[in-house]
Amino acid sequence: MSKKRQLRFTMMSIALTMAAIVLFLLATLVDSFSTYGIPMMAAGLVLLVTSWAIYFFGERSAKPAKEEPKETVMTVIGCKNCDMREERAFVQGDYIFKDMGPCKKCSGSSYIKAIYAVPIKKE
């Protein structure tokens, strides 16, 4: 997200610099433009300054405004007797090997088998 914006600012800055160089070259090298030499040079300078300004300050504004969580944490509940397996979101107070009472499938006792983080896929 911010990478894209940063890239756009850089591209804009480069394009403006290129335009300024073209203006300078036209003003100095092409005879028929020589009457407008000074205004063209001035315009080129303005372009250069804008280009630098974008390069310097654009990056700052492109910083991410807020941080989104990058992962979800899952808790896996298993049983000591059967192959019951249940997965749900992590709740504070969960820990691995925590006793979770009787199993839903059989008469064995269930416990937290694993807790792990899975990255949230970006759309």
Place this chain on the structure above:
Amino acid sequence: MVSIGQLFPIGNDTYSLIINVVWFVAFFVIILFFNQRMQIWTYQRNVENATKRLEKLAEKSREDALKTIKQFAPDNTDIRSQVTGFLDFFAIEPVDRDPYGVLNRLEHMIDDRQGRFKDFVARIEPNGSKIDRTKTEGVLEVAMSLNLIFKVVRHYLLLGKKTKSLMIFVQLDMQLPQIMKMAEAYYVAQDTFATGKPMGDGLGALVASKFINGAPTKPIAEDIIYSEIDISGRKAFVLKAEGPDFTVGKPGEAVKRLVEGREGKIARIIMIDAAGKLEGETTGEVVEGVGAAIGDPGPEKYKIEEVATKYNIPVDAIICKMDIDEALTTMKKEVVEASDIIVERIKKMIAERTKEGDTIIIAGIGNTTGVAQ
């Protein structure tokens, strides 16, 4: 028409000659003298942005720490000023110019520091349970680290500004990617610590608890418990830090006591720990080696090496590779899966390298937050 000469217009009159000379001089002045200044500006801008980010992280982690503490603190106490003051708490490493007994002195210093932490948390969190308090210790540890990182980076930024030294900025800028990665990892880790989720570094503890699997446990050293179990005819002492507290305990002391308690009649010591991976290596890769696999500042590792050498006990190391931020934040799925692989590897290892009736030690190293036994 186009002609190159027009790029450097040299008129006949002296007036235009002077203008040209002034132009060239100005050009060289800019190139020669402002060049470095411009480079300083560029580096300085990077460092300033990083410092701002670090300041924000330090501030946020302090606020989060306060939020965590507030849950267990009485309403009328001023925790803010106490915590802010405590963030600057420091510990001085022992002198190593005379290395005799330096690890004992280091251990003493670490114990002292840990004791002060515990006392401080007990004082501001009278309503918290033992687990809550150990979690708060971790949360405070993060806030302190971020506070220190921010202050050090700011110090060099201001020093660079004051001395206008390009080299200070270049050096700082070169290290920034690593510093920032570390700081961001710490910041994310704080939430993991506060909520008591198991962290990547808890891999060793997780493997040990899979061996213990509900068997009765006994305390053996500070914050360390062990269990005696049978693995295909061998007697195994499995030890880990006492979970689900936020603690690493003193596994070195525990191994030493177990070995000494049996007069050195231990066939093998197997250690399991998380280890930093190189860029390009995959998270959750399981690698075997020899030596004491433990990333403590020294004392615990030394105890294991010393007792293993004294009784000539081979020490096997099994490590699981992960990134520094993966070690500090919530355990990744790959790491959980690696723990099952390691359990199988150890069983195979025991069958291949020990005889029936042997006694072995399996030490799961790492912070056991969120992992009981």
